Amino acid sequence: MAADGTKGGLAHRKKTAPKKAESKTLKRKRGQEDLSKLREAVDQLDPKSPDIKNFTDLPLCEATASGLRASHFEVLTDVQRAAIPLGLKGNDILGAAKTGSGKTLAFLVPVLEKLYHARWTEYDGLGALIISPTRELAVQIFEVLRKIGRNHYFSAGLVIGGRSLKEEAERLGRMNILVCTPGRLLQHLDQTAGFDVNNLQILVLDEADRIMDMGFQSAVDALVDHLPKTRQTLLFSATQSKRVSDLARLSLKDPEYVSAHEAAASATPTNLQQSYLVTPLAEKLDTLWGFLRTNLKSKIIVFLSSGKQVRFIFESFKRMQPGISLLHLHGRQKQVARMEITSRFASAKFACLFATDVVARGVDFPAVDWVVQADCPEDADTYIHRVGRTARYESKGRAVLFLDPSEEEGFLKRLEHKKVPIQKVNVRENKKKSIKNELQSYNFQSPDLKYLAQKAFISYTRSIHLQKDKEVFKFADLDLDAFAESLGLAGTPLVKFRKGEDIKRLKNASRAAVSSGSDSDSDGEGGRRKKDKDQVRTKYEKMAERQNQDVLSTHYRKLLGEDVADPASDDEADFLSVKRVLDGDDQLDAAAGGGDSSTTEPRVVKLGKSELVIDSNRREKLLKSKKKMLKYMDKGSKLVFDDDGNAHPVYQLQDEDDFAQEGPADKLRTRFVDAETEKVKEADVGDKQLAKDRRKEKRERQKARERGEEVEKEEGGALPRLGEAADDDDPLALLRSLPVPGGAGDDDDDDEEEGEREPPKKRARKWFEDDSDKEEQDRRERKKKKGGKKVIEMAHEPDNLEDLEALAAGLLED
Numbered sequence: 001m002a003a004d005g006t007k008g009g010l011a012h013r014k015k016t017a018p019k020k021a022e023s024k025t026l027k028r029k030r031g032q033e034d035l036s037k038l039r040e041a042v043d044q045l046d047p048k049s050p051d052i053k054n055f056t057d058l059p060l061c062e063a064t065a066s067g068l069r070a071s072h073f074e075v076l077t078d079v080q081r082a083a084i085p086l087g088l089k090g091n092d093i094l095g096a097a098k099t100g101s102g103k104t105l106a107f108l109v110p111v112l113e114k115l116y117h118a119r120w121t122e123y124d125g126l127g128a129l130i131i132s133p134t135r136e137l138a139v140q141i142f143e144v145l146r147k148i149g150r151n152h153y154f155s156a157g158l159v160i161g162g163r164s165l166k167e168e169a170e171r172l173g174r175m176n177i178l179v180c181t182p183g184r185l186l187q188h189l190d191q192t193a194g195f196d197v198n199n200l201q202i203l204v205l206d207e208a209d210r211i212m213d214m215g216f217q218s219a220v221d222a223l224v225d226h227l228p229k230t231r232q233t234l235l236f237s238a239t240q241s242k243r244v245s246d247l248a249r250l251s252l253k254d255p256e257y258v259s260a261h262e263a264a265a266s267a268t269p270t271n272l273q274q275s276y277l278v279t280p281l282a283e284k285l286d287t288l289w290g291f292l293r294t295n296l297k298s299k300i301i302v303f304l305s306s307g308k309q310v311r312f313i314f315e316s317f318k319r320m321q322p323g324i325s326l327l328h329l330h331g332r333q334k335q336v337a338r339m340e341i342t343s344r345f346a347s348a349k350f351a352c353l354f355a356t357d358v359v360a361r362g363v364d365f366p367a368v369d370w371v372v373q374a375d376c377p378e379d380a381d382t383y384i385h386r387v388g389r390t391a392r393y394e395s396k397g398r399a400v401l402f403l404d405p406s407e408e409e410g411f412l413k414r415l416e417h418k419k420v421p422i423q424k425v426n427v428r429e430n431k432k433k434s435i436k437n438e439l440q441s442y443n444f445q446s447p448d449l450k451y452l453a454q455k456a457f458i459s460y461t462r463s464i465h466l467q468k469d470k471e472v473f474k475f476a477d478l479d480l481d482a483f484a485e486s487l488g489l490a491g492t493p494l495v496k497f498r499k500g501e502d503i504k505r506l507k508n509a510s511r512a513a514v515s516s517g518s519d520s521d522s523d524g525e526g527g528r529r530k531k532d533k534d535q536v537r538t539k540y541e542k543m544a545e546r547q548n549q550d551v552l553s554t555h556y557r558k559l560l561g562e563d564v565a566d567p568a569s570d571d572e573a574d575f576l577s578v579k580r581v582l583d584g585d586d587q588l589d590a591a592a593g594g595g596d597s598s599t600t601e602p603r604v605v606k607l608g609k610s611e612l613v614i615d616s617n618r619r620e621k622l623l624k625s626k627k628k629m630l631k632y633m634d635k636g637s638k639l640v641f642d643d644d645g646n647a648h649p650v651y652q653l654q655d656e657d658d659f660a661q662e663g664p665a666d667k668l669r670t671r672f673v674d675a676e677t678e679k680v681k682e683a684d685v686g687d688k689q690l691a692k693d694r695r696k697e698k699r700e701r702q703k704a705r706e707r708g709e710e711v712e713k714e715e716g717g718a719l720p721r722l723g724e725a726a727d728d729d730d731p732l733a734l735l736r737s738l739p740v741p742g743g744a745g746d747d748d749d750d751d752e753e754e755g756e757r758e759p760p761k762k763r764a765r766k767w768f769e770d771d772s773d774k775e776e777q778d779r780r781e782r783k784k785k786k787g788g789k790k791v792i793e794m795a796h797e798p799d800n801l802e803d804l805e806a807l808a809a810g811l812l813e814d
C-alpha cells in the first residue's frame with residue numbers, strides 16, 4: 001500500500017517490464033476471474049453463519065488475507081465476526097462493541113475489500129474516508145491500515161493537521177484512502193482545489209457518537225453535504241446509540257445494527273477490574289500521590305478534566321520525584337510533542353501518563369495496568385471509554401475512579417444504568433500522606449507553578465460549575481477554599497461564571513481553536529511565523545514564542561498585548577470573566593509574569609484594605625512599578641508591643657470597665673495633669689543644667705582658640721598652599737584649610753537654643769540656592785558681570801566630603 005503517497009504499489013507497478021506484457025495480460029485475466037469468484041462468494045455469504053470463526057473463513061482477496069496473516073490476526077473477535085460479513089456485502093452498519101474488542105479491523109477489512117472489488121486505481125481518486133475524533137486515534141488507525149493493507153496497491157494518507165496545508169493538499173489528489181480528523185478534512189474540502197470526493201465509495205466514522213455529538217455537528221453536516229449520496233457508511237463506537245436523527249443526518253440506508261455485546265452483563269470488558277474510592281476534593285492530590293507511590297512498577301494513565309489540571313499535576317509531581325517516570329498529554333501540545341509522548345508511553349514498561357480525554361477514546365496503548373480517573377468523567381460513556389484504555393483484547397487491567405462525597409451517589413447511579421460493575425475501596429490509613437505543604441513551598445519558589453495552580457483551580461471549578469448533570473456535580477457542596485489550599489495556593493482565586501454555557505461546548509470550542517491554530521502554524525502562515533526573520537525581537541517576544549515549552553508563554557504574549565489564541569483560557573475569556581484577587585506578593589508576581597494579567601478581563605488587585613481595578617493597559621503597567629504602587633498601598637499604622645509581645649495601636653482605648661473602676665473622670669484628669677507637671681519640672685531642672693554646662697564648655701573652647709591665633713600670628717604661620725596637606729591624618733584637612741570668603745565663622749553649636757545663641761556676625765547664607773531665591777541670584781549675576789570674583793557662599797563650615805569637594809571645585813575654577 002502506498003502510505004501517505006510516498007511508497008507502495010504504484011511504483012511497483014511501473015517497474016513491470018514490457019517484455020512481460022503477455023504474461024501480464026494473462027495475469028489480469030486470471031485476476032478478473034478471481035474477482036468474479038470472490039464477488040460470487042460474497043454474494044453467497046451468510047453474514048450470520050456460525051461457521052465464520054477465522055479470517056480464513058471470510059471471502060477476502062489475497063492481498064487482504066496475506067496482510068492479516070502477516071500481522072498475526074487469525075481468529076475473529078465478536079464484533080469482527082458480526083460486522084465484517086455485513087460490511088463485505090455492502091451494508092451500512094451501526095456497530096457497537098466493548099472497548100478493546102477489535103472494532104478497527106471490523107471496518108478496515110470492508111474498506112480494503114470494497115476498493116478491491118471496485119478495481120480502484122490511483123486515477124479513481126478518493127475511494128474511502130475514515131474519520132476519527134482525535135489525531136492520536138487517526139494515527140493509530142492509519143498504522144493498522146498500513147499493516148494489513150501492505151499488499152494492496154492503494155495509496156493512503158493521514159490528514160490530521162499539524163502539517164502544512166499546502167503540502168497535504170498536493171498529496172490529497174493522489175489518495176485512495178484517507179484517515180482524517182473532521183476539522184482538517186473540512187478545511188481541505190473548502191480550500192483545496194482539485195480535492196474531489198464525488199467518487200467516494202465508503203465512509204467510516206470511528207467513535208461515531210463522539211463525532212456526531214454537538215462538538216463536531218456542524219463539521220459533519222458540512223462534510224456530508226460534500227459527499228455523494230450513493231456510498232456505504234459504517235459507524236462504530238463502544239458507546240453507540242441508535243439515534244434516528246444521527247442516521248438521518250448521515251443518510252444511512254437500512255443500517256444493520258451490530259451490537260456484539262448487547263446481551264452481555266456488563267458494558268465493559270470482563271477482564272477489567274473496576275473500583276472507586278471516595279476522597280474529598282481537597283484530599284484528591286494526596287490520594288493520587290499515595291496511589292503513585294504504591295504502584296511504581298506499573299503503567300498508569302491518570303485522567304484529569306482539563307489541560308490545566310494535567311499541566312499543574314505533572315509539573316508539581318515531577319518536582320516531587322515520585323520514583324516513576326511521568327508524562328503528560330493534552331490537546332494544546334504541538335503535534336510532534338503529542339506523537340512523541342504517545343509513542344514513549346506506548347513503549348514504556350513502567351510510566352504514568354497524566355492526560356485529558358484526548359486519549360480517552362480508541363487509543364490502544366499496550367499493557368496498561370491501571371486507569372485512574374482522578375477527576376470524575378462528565379458522563380458514564382466517557383467513563384467506559386477511559387477505562388477501556390486498559391484490559392484490551394484479551395489482557396487484564398484495573399481501573400479506579402476518585403469521587404468527591406458529593407459525586408458518589410449520582411455517578412454510581414449513572415454507572416449502574418450503563419451496566420458498569422464497580423466496587424468501593426478505601427485508601428489504607430498508613431498510605432495517606434498530605435502533600436499540601438510541599439506544593440505550597442514549590443508554588444512559593446516558582447511563579448510558573450503557582451500560575452499553573454491558579455489556572456488548574458479555575459478550570460476545575462469552572463468545569464464542575466458548567467457540568468450539565470447537576471445530580472452528579474454539585475458545585476455548592478465543594479469546599480473550594482480547602483481545594484485551593486490543597487493545590488498549594490495561599491488564597492482562593494475568585495472565579496466568575498456566566499450562565500448558559502455547557503462544558504461540552506467549551507471543550508469543543510477549545511478543540512476547534514487548537515486545530516485551526518496548529519494548522520496555521522504549520523502552514524507557515526501563522527501570525528508569528530509571518531514575522532520577518534531579520535526583524536529584531538524583544539526578550540518578551542521570544543519568550544512568548546516558546547509556546548508549550550514555557551508554561552508562561554501565553555501569559556507573556558498577553559502582556560505584549562497580542563491576541564492570544566489560548567483556547568483553554570480563552571474559554572474563560574469567551575464565556576467567563578475571571579476575577580482574581582491578588583494579595584501582597586501576588587501583585588509583584590503578576591508584574592513578573594506570575595499572575596494572570598490579561599488586559600482583556602478587568603480584575604481586582606487587593607492592596608491591603610483597598611482594591612485597585614485593573615481594566616486597562618495603563619493600569620496593567622502600573623502593577624510593574626513598585627514605586628507607583630506605593631501611592632495605592634495602605635500607609636501602615638504604628639504599633640507598640642507590650643511585654644508579652646502583643647501588638648497594640650499607639651492610641652488604644654482602655655477597657656471601659658477598668659476605666660470606670662479607677663474613679664471619676666474629673667479626678668483622674670487632675671491626677672494625670674499633676675503627674676505630668678511633676679515630670680515637666682524634673683525635666684526642666686535637668687535641661688537647665690545641661691544648657692549651663694554647654695555654655696561653659698563653649699566659652700572655654702573660644703578662649704582656647706583665641707590663644708592659638710595669637711601664637712600663630714607671632715610665629716608668622718601661613719595657611720597651607722594648594723597641594724600641601726595641612727594634616728596628614730585628616731583627608732579633609734586640605735579642604736578645611738581653604739580660605740572661605742564670606743565664611744560664617746564658628747557657629748557649629750547646633751544644640752544651642754535660639755535664645756541663648758550668640759548673634760551671628762554675618763547673616764547665614766545658603767550653601768545651595770533655592771530657585772525661588774531670585775534676588776540673591778540677580779545680585780551675584782551683577783557682581784559677575786562687573787568682573788568680580790566668583791563667590792562661594794556657605795551657611796556654615798562644610799562638614800562632609802561632598803560639601804568640601806564642591807567647595808574645592810568652585811575655588812579651582814577660578
Ligand SMILES: Nc1ncnc2c1ncn2[C@@H]1O[C@H](COP(=O)(O)OP(=O)(O)OP(=O)(O)O)[C@@H](O)[C@H]1O
Nearest residue numbers: 075076077099100101102103104238362364388393
Ligand atoms: N482478531 C484479532 N486478533 C488478535 N488481536 C486483535 C484482533 N482484533 C483486534 N486485536 C487487537 O485488539 C486490540 C484492540 O483493538 P481495537 O483498537 O481495534 O479495539 P477497539 O474495539 O477499537 O477499542 P476502542 O473501543 O477502545 O476503540 C488491538 O491491540 C488489536 O491489535
